[in-house]
Amino acid sequence: MSPYYRPMARTWWLSTRAYSLFMLRDLTCVFIAAYLVFFLLMLRNVAVGREAYEAYLRFLATPGMIAFHVLALAAALFHTITWFNFTPMVMGLRFGEKRVPPRIIVGVTYAAWIAASIAMTVIVLRWWR
Amino acid sequence: MPRSTEPFWWSLFAAGGVVAAFFVPITIVLTGIAAPAGWVREAFEYQRALALVSHPISRLYLFVLISLPLFHWAHRFRFILIDLGLKGGRLPVAIACYGGAIVGTLLTVVVLGQL
Numbered sequence: 001m002s003p004y005y006r007p008m009a010r011t012w013w014l015s016t017r018a019y020s021l022f023m024l025r026d027l028t029c030v031f032i033a034a035y036l037v038f039f040l041l042m043l044r045n046v047a048v049g050r051e052a053y054e055a056y057l058r059f060l061a062t063p064g065m066i067a068f069h070v071l072a073l074a075a076a077l078f079h080t081i082t083w084f085n086f087t088p089m090v091m092g093l094r095f096g097e098k099r100v101p102p103r104i105i106v107g108v109t110y111a112a113w114i115a116a117s118i119a120m121t122v123i124v125l126r127w128w129r
Numbered sequence: 130m131p132r133s134t135e136p137f138w139w140s141l142f143a144a145g146g147v148v149a150a151f152f153v154p155i156t157i158v159l160t161g162i163a164a165p166a167g168w169v170r171e172a173f174e175y176q177r178a179l180a181l182v183s184h185p186i187s188r189l190y191l192f193v194l195i196s197l198p199l200f201h202w203a204h205r206f207r208f209i210l211i212d213l214g215l216k217g218g219r220l221p222v223a224i225a226c227y228g229g230a231i232v233g234t235l236l237t238v239v240v241l242g243q244l
Contacts, residue, residue: 010213012212030206040195046182047244053178068161076149080153
């Protein structure tokens with residue numbers, strides 16, 4: 001017996017604001033994956049050699065690629081914000097008898113994110129040298 | 130997809146979601162905007178870039194950074210396609226999405242091995 005699916009218009013996600021935001025959040029993964037492909041190509045060009053790497057940097061500096069990365073950054077930030085804000089709903093954290101308030105979990109997560117981003121910047125730019 | 134494999138793909142999706150949330154924004158800023166724009170030229174000079182990414186810890190980190198979010202993409206994109214009406218092709222959709230992430234992971238291993 002095949003399962004029954006209720007018929008639904010393909011444009012259901014345009015019907016309300018909440019559905020559109022839901023679709024927008026799910027589409028962030030496409031930008032993140034596309035970015036990772038370009039990033040992997042960058043690593044590949046580092047492996048090939050200096051000329052290939054420098055040519056790739058020039059390709060990334062074209063207006064289209066800069067625009068793509070700005071868009072990908074916006075998508076990635078939207079993913080981060082939605083992911084962090086829903087964490088306490090999935091992960092009920094308890095401390096002894098008491099339930100840890102969701103906004104504390106969210107606050108700690110954002111603090112850890114900022115710390116991790118600063119750490120990555122320091123490592124990549126090697127500010128200690 | 131057989132019901133029994135769902136938790137496995139979901140856990141990769143969740144792990145990829147966490148990795149992407151924490152590390153993808155700053156990586157885009159550094160490699161996709163700062164490096165090509167030439168903001169901190171000496172940091173992205175070839176020898177330094179090569180030394181940084183070929184360190185064993187960096188390679189392990191890059192593997193996690195690229196592979197897990199690809200599985201995150203695969204899982205979400207699979208449900209986008211189903212939600213947009215590809216209900217007849219659930220199995221081909223799943224194979225295409227997770228297969229894409231597996232191919233991406235293998236290519237990542239190859240590239241990281243060349244560094």
